[in-house]
Amino acid sequence: MLYRRIFQFLIVYIFGILFLLIIKFIFSLSDYVIPNILLIIETAAQVFKEYFFDVINTLSVTILGQCISICMAFFVGISGRKSSWIGSFIKVTAYNIQAYPIVALAPIIFILIGDGFISRLLIASMICYFPLLLSVLGIMATPVKDIEHFYIITGQMKWHLEVKIRIFENLSKLTTVISGSATLAMAGTIVAEFIAANAGIGYSIRIALYQSNLAKILIALFLIGIIISVYQGILEVIGEQIKSKWSISKKGTIL
Amino acid sequence: MLYRRIFQFLIVYIFGILFLLIIKFIFSLSDYVIPNILLIIETAAQVFKEYFFDVINTLSVTILGQCISICMAFFVGISGRKSSWIGSFIKVTAYNIQAYPIVALAPIIFILIGDGFISRLLIASMICYFPLLLSVLGIMATPVKDIEHFYIITGQMKWHLEVKIRIFENLSKLTTVISGSATLAMAGTIVAEFIAANAGIGYSIRIALYQSNLAKILIALFLIGIIISVYQGILEVIGEQIKSKWSISKKGTIL
Amino acid sequence: AEKIELNYRLKWLFNTSVAGDIYADAKGFFDDAGLNVNVKQGSPEKNAINEIELGRAQFGVASADQVIRALDKKAKIVVIAQLLQINPMQWIYRADKPKIKVLNDLKGRNIGITFGGNDETIMNTVFAKAGISKNDVNITGVRFDFTPFLMKKVDIWPVYRNTQGVILKEKLAKQNEHVFFFNPADFGINFVANSVITSMEMVKNKPDIVKKFLTSLLKGWEAAMDPANEKVTLDIIKKLDKADNDKIRKKQLTATRKLIKPFASVKIGTININAWKQTQNIMLKEKQIKNKVNIENHLIQVNY
Amino acid sequence: MHLKCKNLNFLYPDSKSAVINNLSFSMKNPGFNAIFGPSGVGKTSLAKIIVNKNNCFNENIITKNINIILYSYNLERLPGWLNLGKHINKVISPEKLHLKKTLIKIFELNNVLDSRFSNLSMGQQNRINLIRYLLQDFDVLIMDESLANVDEKLKGTIILAIKELFPDKMFLYISHNLMEVSKFCHKILVLGNPSQNKPCFIINGQNYKKKCFLDKKKLNITMLEIMNAL
Amino acid sequence: MHLKCKNLNFLYPDSKSAVINNLSFSMKNPGFNAIFGPSGVGKTSLAKIIVNKNNCFNENIITKNINIILYSYNLERLPGWLNLGKHINKVISPEKLHLKKTLIKIFELNNVLDSRFSNLSMGQQNRINLIRYLLQDFDVLIMDESLANVDEKLKGTIILAIKELFPDKMFLYISHNLMEVSKFCHKILVLGNPSQNKPCFIINGQNYKKKCFLDKKKLNITMLEIMNAL
């Protein structure tokens, strides 16, 4: 499963590079527009190690950011699941903050909390949380009547039970969304680093961009891709385990 | 419903402004860091009309971009719903493209299609499509056994029927996600404009940022918020209508 | 004795263009003066003026237009040294295109401009001075990468002379293409670039710290710009700027020297009051500020 | 204890003809009563209206000495994250632990207490669901086909046990099994098909109890009576 | 037509004891046959194994002249975006239109053809689901409590009509109604409770058909036979 992921990533990546090289060839572009293979390899040798650690650095923020976004998404999703005034108010707030792209909010964030690790984390989680929120909201707002009926009619329904039932019934949807959101968290962290940080692969990409060094960007993309594949693979394995532990294994089904 | 949305947005916005003004007051900051009310109003009078049309301009790209992302998300979600090799390959591709934050891909996009409307649209849809994809994938990968059984056992199951069943059964989740993704599409368009365009509110925000003109940014945020509220309100109304047309109205349920 | 903690916010990422700042830090000039200075790199979203007002930084680097805009909005800041005597914001163009000898040579060219950026203000002033209307030239919006210039879609492209300028020149040299730079200052347009700023309060209440800080900083710049120290300087830069290679950094340092200290007689940090006044006038004309801010009152040449 | 229905009318918003048309009946005293009628006649609708009486029908449904009305039906599911034994323990108060044990034995569910709900057979699902309702506090419990997928023998045992264990509660039993209803129930509300203009009325069942004598003849008469009423 | 089961064993992966233990039986010729037994004995499991025979049980389940085996159960739902009439038309081939009309009349569903599935009563849902299976091509149709929520009178009518309309098909009817099974079915596979070590065997039912005579005595004997077998 994990190997398959990595293998498939390599195919995608090689395909992408080939595509660029074909364009280079067709339009006979020079090396400074699209680098040739040799130049890419040469650059790789130069920056591989450094970029690798940059990506690991970014990944660490990503993981933290993802945890925060999951918490935020569940918090807002759960408190905004009712169609009451307050529920809709929470939703409007959450939606509006998202409507303001991070580039517009960034100056305000910097004014409020200054730069450094916290800003980077905050921006990363803000980028990642919203898509999660959408799924969580969708799931939390849909009742599971045939299970909830008993609790409602006997007056035993509590909000956390309702939430638990809906999460459980949509476990596979949620694990898909959460493991998928890893890439969003990564993207968010990179954007945050691009804007604000002085470390991480986003920062390196910014410098490479500012030098118009496409070869370096390609190496960075390679490393990001491979590491995110591994991370996501691990998340998926964890998701499977949660599913099989918490709920019932599907082994027994005949039809 | 729509009025409520707008009203709630105004509360959020005013609350935000008050918060900034309190900070300004406590630290006795100059108008450069946080503008005073008068300056904001004055700036509003100056740029309101211009920004309004900018936001409308952005909104038009947003709407188009959202349509494209919905199509992309459904295309990838549907073709990647199986856990087969090819399904997983499509997913890996879709995920990887997302992992490369748009800032890193942007130069490649500009090389390939130049800047202008198409790039702006493409970047906007790429930012918006992934969160949609996650939800669509989650929904598409979960069978609805008690409905699908008949078609499977009688050999009448076709992919589009399977898709239709799963969409229908998750209609309210999907409409939540799609109307919510409007804000993502808007944010995506603004980021795209920020990077590349010479029109739209994203471009205006960039200029205001270069000039450290927070008042202008606040006006822009106001217009973005109000217009996205209206747009989203309209989407929700449409969603309700689709739900009540396609499926059955829930009026009749006693319990 | 207790060291005094200070934060110093730069305008841009650590690279050759901030050689003196990091030199002073690395060589312990601040420590010697009893100061404990955190030199922090900047980026477009970070703003030294904000940070000074919020008390997160005591000193910072800001461009002249930022300073003037802030003063227009009643920020209480002062300029205590002007680092760049020549604005590094210049335009690169290929040598196979006609050389720009008079401003009118710009007519008919395709010129890159960052909308909202400094270069737009400067180029607008150039156009005004030469009587060029927007119809006489093609203007293309600039992003953060040079692809349109490299692909020859745009003839004249804005760069920071001492950093991007060097990199681009080098890149093109590899393809046997040569370049020129168009520097508006050569045509009498002096738009001030980066300067060291601090709060009014600081200057009033703690002049000794300001003096100590500035003395050590400019000592760092003097040393970094001294050709004799070239190797040491480059080593210090290399530690923080891994992005460029040695050769490029060396060329960048040479280019930076010319901007910081165009003549041996210029004392680093000298505030060019006339250039500041001209900058203010340009911004007034471009409607970027509403009123004259009497810039001369906010320029304090600290003697060291 | 008194459950009374007065001139009740009900029409689903989308449909043309009323499901319940001027229905009046009255059921006094605890015991095992039934709602009976052909498929689609409105039994489930009536049950839901009774449970939901406070929302819009409080004029037509009148109760005395009845506080809690519960409604259970055969398609309910239990949450899947716990096994059944643990789940049941979570939803009952401690003083009912003994009753729980008794019921589980009677319902023949001892073997499946370690399983998750989705791994049960349909009849087992029906039974475990009913058990958790019986362990709640209630005055009236409506059982809408709650035992529809359980075999007859066990169903008989279960009904007799319920009657014995809950002598002071009222049950409204909805089922399609004529014999069962006639045999076990006290009052049987027969809903006639409105399209055939049959009125609704209450028929006395045999109300068979453990260790009592069941008069086969009388049972047959009851069954005939009901058949004619339909 | 021949459906044979030889030494079938089946154990759910998570559970301790086998659900099906060395089961062998054989059913020849078309007709209405039953699988009968107490709740939880393994009727549904057996049905699913038969339908799924090609996947892992092709050694134990042997068929002759049987191509298509369908399995229907009472919890199935129809898609909600069409009304029932349109839905049925979508899933049948044109030559069956006439049969469809006949069935809908017999199943008393004419009134609800304009409704959506979720607005039906439970018995109506059962019936419409069964109709669409009957309109498919099949040799064997397993009806797993497919009529569990329909009233007895209508159920009788439906079963008789099915027997008349599909004389050359085999049906495997799973139900908990002893009388019904004894009366209408030809061969009845009785699954005894394995925990009580009862064997499984086949009992002959009365196979009652329209316009035939039903011997009440024989029916009682069959019912007794089955009761003893359990």
Ligand SMILES: Nc1ncnc2c1ncn2[C@@H]1O[C@H](COP(=O)(O)OP(=O)(O)OP(=O)(O)O)[C@@H](O)[C@H]1O
């Ligand atoms: N939500 C609804 N909207 C419209 N009509 C409905 C709705 N629910 C039920 N009906 C109709 O109302 C009638 C009575 O339904 P109800 O479920 O009460 O029947 P029932 O007596 O419980 O039948 P069964 O024994 O089959 O469960 C049926 O004809 C059904 O089609």
Ligand SMILES: Nc1ncnc2c1ncn2[C@@H]1O[C@H](COP(=O)(O)OP(=O)(O)OP(=O)(O)O)[C@@H](O)[C@H]1O
């Ligand atoms: N997926 C499963 N995993 C484990 N055990 C199961 C599973 N499904 C059913 N069982 C068990 O297997 C036994 C037989 O189940 P099955 O559903 O075949 O019974 P049934 O005869 O159809 O009963 P009913 O009449 O109640 O529907 C039951 O004891 C049940 O608990």
Ligand SMILES: [Mg+2]
């Ligand atoms: Mg019903």
Ligand SMILES: [Mg+2]
């Ligand atoms: Mg079963």
